[in-house]
Amino acid sequence: MKKILSVCLILMLSIGLLAGCGGDETTNNNEGQAGGTENNAAAIKIGGTGPLTGGAAIYGLAAKQGAEIAVEEINALGGLQFELKYEDDANDAEKAANAYNVVKDWGMQISLGSVTSTPGTATASKNYEDRIFALTPSASSTSVTEGKDNVFQMCFTDPGQGAKSAQYIYEQNLGEKIAIIYKNDEVYSSGIYETFIAEAEKLGLNVVSTTTFTTDSQTDFSVQLGEAKNAGADLVFLPMYYEPASLILTQADSMGYAPKFFGVDGMDGILTLKGFDASLAEGVILLTSFSADAQDDMTVNFVTKYQDKYGETPNQFAAGAYDSIYALYNACTNAGVTADMTAEQINDLMIEQFTTMSFDGLTGTQITWSSDGTVSKDPKGMVIQDGVYVGM
Amino acid sequence: MKQAKMNRTTRSNLITYLMVIAFFVIFQILIATGNVSSLLKGQLVPICAYVVMAISLNLVVGVSGELSLGHAGFMSAGAFSGIVAAGYLQTMMESETLVLLIAMIIGGIVAAAAGVIVGVPILRLSGDYLAIVTLAFGQIIKSIVENLYVGYDANGLQFSMVKNTLELGEGGKMLITGPMGANGMATISTFTMGFVLIMVCLFVIFNLVNSKSGRAIMALRDNKIAAQSVGISSSKYKLLAFVVSAAMAGMAGVLFALNFTTVVASKFDFNTSILILVFVVLGGLGNMRGSIIAAALLTVLPELLRSFADYRMLVYAIFLILMMLATNNPKLKGFLQSISAKIKGAVGKGGEANG
Numbered sequence: 001m002k003k004i005l006s007v008c009l010i011l012m013l014s015i016g017l018l019a020g021c022g023g024d025e026t027t028n029n030n031e032g033q034a035g036g037t038e039n040n041a042a043a044i045k046i047g048g049t050g051p052l053t054g055g056a057a058i059y060g061l062a063a064k065q066g067a068e069i070a071v072e073e074i075n076a077l078g079g080l081q082f083e084l085k086y087e088d089d090a091n092d093a094e095k096a097a098n099a100y101n102v103v104k105d106w107g108m109q110i111s112l113g114s115v116t117s118t119p120g121t122a123t124a125s126k127n128y129e130d131r132i133f134a135l136t137p138s139a140s141s142t143s144v145t146e147g148k149d150n151v152f153q154m155c156f157t158d159p160g161q162g163a164k165s166a167q168y169i170y171e172q173n174l175g176e177k178i179a180i181i182y183k184n185d186e187v188y189s190s191g192i193y194e195t196f197i198a199e200a201e202k203l204g205l206n207v208v209s210t211t212t213f214t215t216d217s218q219t220d221f222s223v224q225l226g227e228a229k230n231a232g233a234d235l236v237f238l239p240m241y242y243e244p245a246s247l248i249l250t251q252a253d254s255m256g257y258a259p260k261f262f263g264v265d266g267m268d269g270i271l272t273l274k275g276f277d278a279s280l281a282e283g284v285i286l287l288t289s290f291s292a293d294a295q296d297d298m299t300v301n302f303v304t305k306y307q308d309k310y311g312e313t314p315n316q317f318a319a320g321a322y323d324s325i326y327a328l329y330n331a332c333t334n335a336g337v338t339a340d341m342t343a344e345q346i347n348d349l350m351i352e353q354f355t356t357m358s359f360d361g362l363t364g365t366q367i368t369w370s371s372d373g374t375v376s377k378d379p380k381g382m383v384i385q386d387g388v389y390v391g392m
Numbered sequence: 393m394k395q396a397k398m399n400r401t402t403r404s405n406l407i408t409y410l411m412v413i414a415f416f417v418i419f420q421i422l423i424a425t426g427n428v429s430s431l432l433k434g435q436l437v438p439i440c441a442y443v444v445m446a447i448s449l450n451l452v453v454g455v456s457g458e459l460s461l462g463h464a465g466f467m468s469a470g471a472f473s474g475i476v477a478a479g480y481l482q483t484m485m486e487s488e489t490l491v492l493l494i495a496m497i498i499g500g501i502v503a504a505a506a507g508v509i510v511g512v513p514i515l516r517l518s519g520d521y522l523a524i525v526t527l528a529f530g531q532i533i534k535s536i537v538e539n540l541y542v543g544y545d546a547n548g549l550q551f552s553m554v555k556n557t558l559e560l561g562e563g564g565k566m567l568i569t570g571p572m573g574a575n576g577m578a579t580i581s582t583f584t585m586g587f588v589l590i591m592v593c594l595f596v597i598f599n600l601v602n603s604k605s606g607r608a609i610m611a612l613r614d615n616k617i618a619a620q621s622v623g624i625s626s627s628k629y630k631l632l633a634f635v636v637s638a639a640m641a642g643m644a645g646v647l648f649a650l651n652f653t654t655v656v657a658s659k660f661d662f663n664t665s666i667l668i669l670v671f672v673v674l675g676g677l678g679n680m681r682g683s684i685i686a687a688a689l690l691t692v693l694p695e696l697l698r699s700f701a702d703y704r705m706l707v708y709a710i711f712l713i714l715m716m717l718a719t720n721n722p723k724l725k726g727f728l729q730s731i732s733a734k735i736k737g738a739v740g741k742g743g744e745a746n747g
Contacts, residue, residue, distance in 0.1 A: 053702070087698065093654050094438060098695050101431035118654060121575060125653040143575050185538055185571025185658065214538065214571055215658055
């Protein structure tokens with residue numbers, strides 16, 4: 001009996017130790033409270049949820065880290081202070097609702113919504129019910145903003161990306177025969193597909209093959225690639241996140257099929273994926289609003305800080321979150337928001353600001369929002385050369 | 393002797409009812425006085441749904457003694473038929489409670505029908521084979537829903553399993569869009585309805601277990617050959633337990649789905665089935681009160697562990713292992729019993745001294 005008791009005690013102690021270590025290493029990273037906010041009472045509390053663990057963690061972590069850098073910069077300026085807290089939603093609607101409630105209990109005054117679309121839909125309706133203003137950096141589905149006057153997006157909507165991709169392919173004359181592979185159980189992927197195909201028909205693009213996959217079947221793409229190859233497609237459109245895309249690139253390479261690949265913003269992150277041979281991504285074209293190798297002061301400043309702090313190159317999720325914080329900062333300054341206002345008061349001021357203001361950030365200049373919450377900005381075409389994005 | 397035994401089960405059932413009622417009343421008071429965090433408040437309905445899932449699975453696994461690994465499939469069948477029913481009924485009815493009630497009944501009927509279709513052939517199997525087939529059933533339901541498109545317009549409900557889109561008329565609305573699941577539902581589930589559902593399910597299960605049919609089911613579990621030799625029909629009684637359990641899971645599914653604005657078919661996958669089986673196993677096979685406590689605790693636990701950040705799921709796993717050891721270790725059980733005996737003794741002495 002004593003033995004069991006001691007084993008239990010040892011276990012408890014080691015849990016405590018582990019947790020302690022975690023805290024030490026990652027106070028700034030994991031607790032989600034960016035530095036420089038000793039005076040919590042005077043800071044506006046910004047909360048967000050994102051997949052910090054699981055398959056989509058790269059997006060959640062990037063968004064969180066990007067937002068942290070922006071918050072640090074803003075707090076260093078003096079004046080208006082921000083405090084940031086991110087909670088894990090594991091890319092699941094049920095957990096997202098819980099994570100949202102955690103940050104709400106913490107006293108969130110402005111929300112950063114969710115990072116990905118399915119949780120984003122769940123949290124956006126809560127934002128609407130609770131009257132807490134939300135600006136999501138990257139939840140791009142239309143169902144996130146639909147019917148909610150206080151939820152805004154920093155990224156393109158999925159339909160917007162689909163139409164813009166088709167136009168881009170048409171204008172740049174990138175492919176004669178186009179194949180599409182998309183994930184039909186994901187709001188993001190099928191949303192882009194639907195508008196892409198509609199726009200492609202309008203423009204007279206020749207789509208020769210359309211194949212689908214789901215979460216359960218995203219390990220083998222030989223059928224889809226085989227069909228595209230047999231149809232003689234010279235451009236494959238991949239409206240999906242980078243993980244399945246990396247497998248498609250690998251499998252296409254192993255079957256000796258080398259068309260042009262065209263991705264959307266979810267493709268971003270493929271170069272830093274562990275276990276993926278980045279040389280396979282050479283020549284991949286993607287439509288995204290941020291490029292880490294741009295030479296303007298703002299981008300250089302952000303990329304340097306991000307690399308110093310987290311040791312990796314920021315992707316456009318990080319840039320989107322960084323921009324979101326600055327957009328909120330501008331709106332707060334213009335509207336004279338102070339930390340002692342309630343979430344509902346801030347909400348009304350923010351709606352007014354966001355429908356009238358124009359914003360210059362990393363992901364575009366002269367960015368404006370319409371009253372339905374969608375953003376208007378121009379995407380940039382990027383091509384991967386020697387392991388970095390180069391503007392087309 | 394028989395009288396004493398009956399009393400013991402009645403008392404035990406009564407404690408379970410009272411526990412659920414106390415839980416409900418305490419939370420209602422806490423909500424009314426504003427002492428509940430929004431996190432816990434948001435979790436109340438999912439807790440109710442998981443509790444019903446756990447006690448209904450316990451009927452199959454604990455009472456009937458059949459290992460089912462596809463319980464989330466019934467939840468899914470109920471959830472999506474309930475979503476369709478609720479979405480359509482809301483165009484005609486005002487009362488949310490009534491809509492939810494009808495949606496739950498429809499969800500229960502659909503899940504029960506699925507239970508009959510699956511149960512008739514597979515309950516001839518036992519042990520590992522039954523587990524494998526129920527596992528496959530969960531996947532089949534998921535695949536069906538992922539290819540199902542349902543919408544409604546002025547002409548009524550429209551279904552399709554072939555086309556990706558439905559040609560809906562003016563004012564039409566999609567209810568289920570294949571793999572993307574259901575979007576934009578009104579969240580009409582309430583804690584009160586969840587509580588009522590738990591009570592109804594407990595009532596049904598306790599009465600079933602204590603009835604002639606229940607004793608037949610347990611006799612079949614304990615010794616199939618002996619039970620059949622006295623004329624108990626194996627397939628009839630096993631099917632009874634299986635279908636009742638499926639219907640309850642379907643109703644829990646409706647309750648769960650209508651608590652969120654979006655639900656996808658992949659939510660009700662193998663992992664969810666296993667999660668519910670974990671509730672049942674840790675709560676104790678055949679022990680309804682244990683299932684309820686385990687389901688409630690293990691639903692809240694991952695959220696309470698948020699302060700561990702990245703190590704959250706690791707700590708959760710350690711908790712599961714500790715719980716498993718604690719509930720199954722004879723030495724620890726003896727230790728706990730001796731403590732409770734001491735406490736009882738102390739209280740008894742105190743009482744005597746006072747008296």
